[in-house]
Amino acid sequence: MHKDISPQQEQQTFSTIHTPYTHFLLDMWGVVHDGCNALPGAIHCLENLRAHDKKILFISNSSRPGHNLEQLMNGMGIERGTHYDHIHSSGDAVIDGLNDPENDFSGKDYYYLGDDTHAHPLLEHISGKRTLNLEQADYILFTALVPTTDMVLEEALRLNKTLICANPDVVAIHGGKTGHCPGLAAQKYEKNGGIVIYYGKPYPPIYESSLKKLGNPPKEKVLAVGDGMHTDIKGANTMGLDVVLIHSGIHRDESRQSLEKTLKTQDINPTFIMDRFMWNKA
Incomplete structure (x- = not known):
């Protein structure tokens, strides 16, 4: 059941x-940075949360492993230990999943569909062998949209290949x-009859492993923060966590009235809505 946001919650x-x-699960893109630079007020907000002894984990739908995202954040002046405790990405979730002996695809051959620039940090940590022959692959590991995406997925559908999607996001902000x-x-592939396995938000496993990294605090002590209603907010709702929707992220072009209507129609319930990730109003 949808819960209306009060004017007080908006302010x-x-x-x-x-x-x-006591513990915060923060999205990255659209909340603390735009893929290139820290967003205005974000570092100040992180510093103040840390000054109040808050534990912070960045939970991201990036297909890159957390240690690679740590390097990205360092370049923006956001440092582990100083500003946060952990990063857990959908890339990390893929590594955990595909290295689980009970996973049907553990150790199996895969066809990689994505940007090779970002491939190696993920691929070097999963079991199984990469093949360039789609027909021989046991599954497709999908991490990024590339010029051949439509062509490959059309053929994969014909071959009835399972698609493992390492980034369930539909849109994201990069460089503004x-x-x-x-x-x-992936959603189109699924709609056309293909089998898709998603790793990341809004699905419970990435939250469960993230909370485990934080020592499994009581859920009422955890606040999630994100800019995606269908990933961040829906995922937090599923997990029973309070959650802040950041309006200035991927939904920034929607009016508040339109956003509220969509939330109500789709029964997605942020605890708070804020314009941006900020400690106090400028």
Whole structure:
């Protein structure tokens, strides 16, 4: 059942809501950075949360492993230990899943569909062998949209190949611009009858492993923060976590009225809506 956001909930900032929470699950793109630079006020907000002894884990639908995202964050002035405790990505979830002996695809041959620039950090950590022959592959590992995506997925559908999607996001912000992500093509593949296994938000496993990294705190002490209603907010709702929707992310072009209507129609329930990730109003 949809819960309406009160005017008071809309006017909050992290300085006014942080007290009941000890642990924070923060999205990255669209919340603390845009893929290139830290967003205005984000580092200040992180510093203040840390000053109040908050534990912070970045939970991301990036297909890159957390240690690679750590390097990206370092370049923006956001440092592990100083500003946060852990990063857990959908790439990490893929590694955990495909290395689980009980996983049907553990150790199996795969066809890689994605950007080779970002491939190796993930591929070097999973069991199984990469093959360039789609027909011989046991599954497709999908991490990024590339020029051959439609062609490969059309053939994969004909061959009845399972698609493992390492980034369920449909859109994301990079350098201030909104672009499409693998989740868009994966949803189309599924709609056309293909089998898709998603790793990342809004699915429970990435939350369960993230909370485990934080020592499994009581859920009422955890606050999730994200800019995607269908990933961040829906996932937190499923897990029974309070959650902040950041309006200035991927939904920034929607009016507040339109956003509220969509949330109500789709029964997605943020605990708070804020314009951006900020400690107090400028």
